[in-house]
Amino acid sequence: MPTLYALKPAFQSTLRPLVDMLAANGATANQVTLAAAFLSVAAGAAIAAFPEIGWVFLLLPAVLFVRMALNAIDGMLAREHGQASRLGMYLNELCDVVSDLALILPFALVVAFPAWGVAAFAIAAILAEFAGVLGVAAGSGRNYAGPFGKSDRALALGVIAVLVAADFALPLIAPWIFPAMALLSLVTAVNRVRAGLAAGTA
Numbered sequence: 296m297p298t299l300y301a302l303k304p305a306f307q308s309t310l311r312p313l314v315d316m317l318a319a320n321g322a323t324a325n326q327v328t329l330a331a332a333f334l335s336v337a338a339g340a341a342i343a344a345f346p347e348i349g350w351v352f353l354l355l356p357a358v359l360f361v362r363m364a365l366n367a368i369d370g371m372l373a374r375e376h377g378q379a380s381r382l383g384m385y386l387n388e389l390c391d392v393v394s395d396l397a398l399i400l401p402f403a404l405v406v407a408f409p410a411w412g413v414a415a416f417a418i419a420a421i422l423a424e425f426a427g428v429l430g431v432a433a434g435s436g437r438n439y440a441g442p443f444g445k446s447d448r449a450l451a452l453g454v455i456a457v458l459v460a461a462d463f464a465l466p467l468i469a470p471w472i473f474p475a476m477a478l479l480s481l482v483t484a485v486n487r488v489r490a491g492l493a494a495g496t497a
Contacts (some may be wrong), residue, residue: 307367314371324372325383331365332390334358337452338399346404351461356453363449388428395420405459412473419480426484435494440486443479
C-alpha cells in the first residue's frame with residue numbers, strides 16, 4: 296500500500312551533499328542515530344513537562360522533520376560510506392522505538408485525547424516496526440509496507456501537534472484520532488507480515 300516512505304529516495308538526494316560533508320569530517324552513522332534519539336527524548340520530555348502550554352507542542356513538527364532527516368542521514372552514512380555494522384542495526388531499531396514513545400506519549404497529557412487511545416497507538420506503532428524488522432530474521436528483508444509507516448506517523452503527529460498548539464477544538468473527533476491511528480498501525484503490521492511471507496515464498 297502507498298506510504299510517504301516512497302518519497303525517501305528524493306529526500307536522500309537532497310541530503311547527499313550534507314552526508315558527504317559529515318562523512319568527510321568524521322561523523323559516524325551511530326552518532327547520528329543516537330543524536331536523533333536524544334533530540335526526540337529531549338523534546339518529548341519538554342512537552343510532557345509543560346503540556347498545559349500549547350505552543351510547546353510546536354516543538355514536535357520541527358523535531359519530527361529533523362529526526363526524519365537524521366534517520367535518512369545515518370542510513371546513507373552506513374550504506375554509502377562503509378559504516379554499516381551490527382551495532383548500528385540494533386541502535387537504529389531500538390532508538391526508533393524509544394523516539395516514537397518519547398514523541399507519542401506526551402499526547403496522553405492532553406485532555407482532549409484519551410490516554411488509552413494514545414497508549415494503544417504507541418503500542419501499535421511499535422508492533423508495526425517490529426513486524427517490518429522481523430522480515431530480516433525471516434530472510435525477506437526489512438519491510439516498509441503501508442499504509443501508516445514511520446513517515447506517515449510523523450506527518451500525522453506533526454499536524455495534530457499544530458492543532459493542539461493552536462488550541463483548535465476537535466470535541467467530536469478528538470477521542471477517536473489516536474485509536475484510528477492505532478488501527479492504521481495494526482493494519483500496517485499485518486501488511487508487513489503478509490508482504491514478508493509472500494516474499495519468502497516467491
